[in-house]
Amino acid sequence: MNYIEALNVKKEFGEGDAKVVAVSSIDLSIRQGEFISIMGESGSGKSTLLSMLGGLLSPTRGFVKIEDIDIYSLKRNKLADFRREFMGFIFQSFQLVPYLNVIENVQLPLAVTHHSEKEKKRLALSALERIGLKDKALRLPNQISGGEQERVAIARAVVNEPPILFADEPTGNLDSRNSEEVMKLLMKLNSEGQTIVMVTHSRTNAEYAHRIIEVADGKLKYSEAPIKLAV
Amino acid sequence: MKLHNIAINNLRRRKAKVCFLVIGLLVGVAAVVALLTTTQSMAEDMAHKMDEFGANILITPRSEGLALNYGGLDLGGLSFDQKEISQEDLLTIKTIENAANIRLVSPKVFGVFETQGHKVLAVGVDFTSELALKKWWKINGTAPKLDSEILIGHDASERLKAGLGSKLDIKDYEFTVSGILESTGSQDDSLVFMSLPGSQEIFDKKGKISMVEIAALCKNCPISEIVRQLSDKIPTGKVTAVQQVVEGRMDALHSFQRLSLGISGLVLFVGAMVVFVTMMGSVNERTREIGIFSAIGFRSSHIMKIILLEAFLVSFSAGLLGYLVGIGVTYGILNALSEHSPHLTLDYTMAVGSVFLAILIGLLASFYPARAAAAMDPSEALRTL
Ligand SMILES: Nc1ncnc2c1ncn2[C@@H]1O[C@H](COP(=O)(O)OP(=O)(O)OP(=O)(O)O)[C@@H](O)[C@H]1O
Numbered sequence: 038m039n040y041i042e043a044l045n046v047k048k049e050f051g052e053g054d055a056k057v058v059a060v061s062s063i064d065l066s067i068r069q070g071e072f073i074s075i076m077g078e079s080g081s082g083k084s085t086l087l088s089m090l091g092g093l094l095s096p097t098r099g100f101v102k103i104e105d106i107d108i109y110s111l112k113r114n115k116l117a118d119f120r121r122e123f124m125g126f127i128f129q130s131f132q133l134v135p136y137l138n139v140i141e142n143v144q145l146p147l148a149v150t151h152h153s154e155k156e157k158k159r160l161a162l163s164a165l166e167r168i169g170l171k172d173k174a175l176r177l178p179n180q181i182s183g184g185e186q187e188r189v190a191i192a193r194a195v196v197n198e199p200p201i202l203f204a205d206e207p208t209g210n211l212d213s214r215n216s217e218e219v220m221k222l223l224m225k226l227n228s229e230g231q232t233i234v235m236v237t238h239s240r241t242n243a244e245y246a247h248r249i250i251e252v253a254d255g256k257l258k259y260s261e262a263p264i265k266l267a268v
Numbered sequence: 269m270k271l272h273n274i275a276i277n278n279l280r281r282r283k284a285k286v287c288f289l290v291i292g293l294l295v296g297v298a299a300v301v302a303l304l305t306t307t308q309s310m311a312e313d314m315a316h317k318m319d320e321f322g323a324n325i326l327i328t329p330r331s332e333g334l335a336l337n338y339g340g341l342d343l344g345g346l347s348f349d350q351k352e353i354s355q356e357d358l359l360t361i362k363t364i365e366n367a368a369n370i371r372l373v374s375p376k377v378f379g380v381f382e383t384q385g386h387k388v389l390a391v392g393v394d395f396t397s398e399l400a401l402k403k404w405w406k407i408n409g410t411a412p413k414l415d416s417e418i419l420i421g422h423d424a425s426e427r428l429k430a431g432l433g434s435k436l437d438i439k440d441y442e443f444t445v446s447g448i449l450e451s452t453g454s455q456d457d458s459l460v461f462m463s464l465p466g467s468q469e470i471f472d473k474k475g476k477i478s479m480v481e482i483a484a485l486c487k488n489c490p491i492s493e494i495v496r497q498l499s500d501k502i503p504t505g506k507v508t509a510v511q512q513v514v515e516g517r518m519d520a521l522h523s524f525q526r527l528s529l530g531i532s533g534l535v536l537f538v539g540a541m542v543v544f545v546t547m548m549g550s551v552n553e554r555t556r557e558i559g560i561f562s563a564i565g566f567r568s569s570h571i572m573k574i575i576l577l578e579a580f581l582v583s584f585s586a587g588l589l590g591y592l593v594g595i596g597v598t599y600g601i602l603n604a605l606s607e608h609s610p611h612l613t614l615d616y617t618m619a620v621g622s623v624f625l626a627i628l629i630g631l632l633a634s635f636y637p638a639r640a641a642a643a644m645d646p647s648e649a650l651r652t653l
């Protein structure tokens with residue numbers, strides 16, 4: 038069964054002369070446990086597609102189904118709950134909360150869950166440990182480097198171990214050594230059963246995935262067939 | 269970490285921003301408080317001053333017969349059954365129920381004497397209360413301090429050719445003119461004023477009073493009620509209200525109150541707008557943050573809780589500080605406006621009201637932009653700067 042399914046999704050921004058078609062008519066199926074890379078030129082619509090798959094942007098037309106649920110037909114609160122429980126999102130531009138320190142940013146998705154404070158802290162520390170930033174837990178985002186912010190964003194996305202991880206260029210600000218660390222982390226999460234959809238410009242990083250698709254001008258230009266997973 | 273930690277950390281870690289926000293709101297609240305309290309205490313001040321301005325109640329001797337005068341023209345006969353008020357009765361004035369409203373009591377004794385071929389009316393007064401009652405009096409020289417000194421009206425001084433410091437014989441007693449009234453345009457111009465005990469002595473009216481003028485505060489109490497209470501206590505006197513004075517005073521007071529109410533309403537509106545716009549702007553700026561919360565899976569209600577808690581804390585402190593600053597400013601204004609230092613009471617209702625209003629407006633102003641941001645697609649909210 039397809040786990041994540043985009044059916045003829047389209048996204049337009051603006052109206053009249055200013056209308057931009059960011060994504061025009063894409064069909065895509067992703068299986069549970071799959072690790073998929075999305076490639077394409079700048080402005081081709083990768084981020085737009087990823088946002089629509091991740092429940093962050095309602096499509097102008099078409100459907101996104103996750104576990105056969107049409108997520109954009111859900112009520113706002115239900116969709117929020119769905120995002121909280123099923124998805125982690127690493128944004129292209131980190132999107133850390135400036136007045137929360139590193140560990141607080143990582144704990145953010147847990148602020149409305151029923152974990153105990155102790156448990157929240159433990160989860161956040163273990164996520165920070167994975168990305169090697171435990172020693173900077175109390176710094177504010179503007180007191181760490183861009184690459185470190187990127188890693189904090191990753192820790193925040195995985196802290197509650199969501200079944201699906203969406204990553205928009207998670208290695209965009211990292212040197213090759215750190216980049217490799219992050220890719221290894223994603224591989225590990227994937228091997229633990231997490232479904233991962235990653236946008237990247239780097240062919241090397243894309244190769245870590247089971248499958249690569251390419252977007253051009255808002256359309257799927259190239260798509261490898263889904264692989265058979267040995268479950 | 270819980271939702272309230274997010275709000276508190278925001279306030280804690282963005283002190284400069286929060287400071288500016290609080291100051292913005294505070295200015296609005298302080299302006300309202302300052303203007304309201306200033307007009308309020310000015311209205312009170314004005315009422316006080318007006319109540320002291322001339323008498324509004326008269327006590328005259330109770331006469332058995334009907335009055336024999338018309339339009340101020342004495343048709344005679346009155347003096348035959350003219351009785352007098354007993355001075356003892358006056359002590360009971362302070363015991364009436366509305367005694368607190370009695371501002372000034374000025375008893376008078378009348379007596380006629382002849383000098384240089386003129387008949388002159390002398391009035392014995394208690395100068396302290398008489399001068400307080402007749403604030404418009406302008407005296408050349410000084411008001412009498414001794415029983416042997418007199419104050420004479422402008423016309424009387426011309427007629428009797430009595431200048432400052434000259435001597436005047438009244439019924440075998442010698443008096444010194446210590447002051448001359450500037451022309452008032454009233455009956456006072458042709459009178460001679462002397463001390464109350466002195467006049468009682470020379471006119472043989474010991475323990476008797478011819479008339480009492482009373483100034484009563486009429487801001488909240490009906491004058492007619494005071495008149496009734498006085499009538500009950502003073503059997504020898506007839507108590508009447510000077511209707512023109514009472515009504516004119518009420519009119520003036522009411523129009524001032526209407527004016528200050530209008531100003532207050534306007535100021536309240538402007539202050540509310542300042543608070544509203546400032547708060548709304550500050551929440552609007554945070555659309556992107558709200559986008560993060562939303563993307564991470566916070567419900568609208570979670571987001572509102574964070575934003576409204578912050579708005580509550582900010583507007584609470586702005587309301588409280590604004591009240592204090594406003595009161596401080598009022599004190600400064602009143603000090604500058606009046607020569608004697610103002611009596612400023614800390615008004616509990618005003619304090620609670622301004623804090624409450626600041627919170628209400630702060631919450632309302634944050635509610636709409638926060639809800640609008642929370643209703644956006646997270647991706648869209650994240651794009652805004
Ligand atoms: N909110 C928006 N309003 C208007 N146009 C938009 C909006 N979001 C995206 N676009 C446009 O849609 C197109 C696709 O944008 P998108 O961000 O998906 O590209 P991308 O493939 O992620 O590019 P990059 O590799 O540079 O991140 C671009 O032409 C962009 O200008």
Ligand SMILES: [Mg+2]
Pocket residue numbers: 083084085129205
């Ligand atoms: Mg992009």
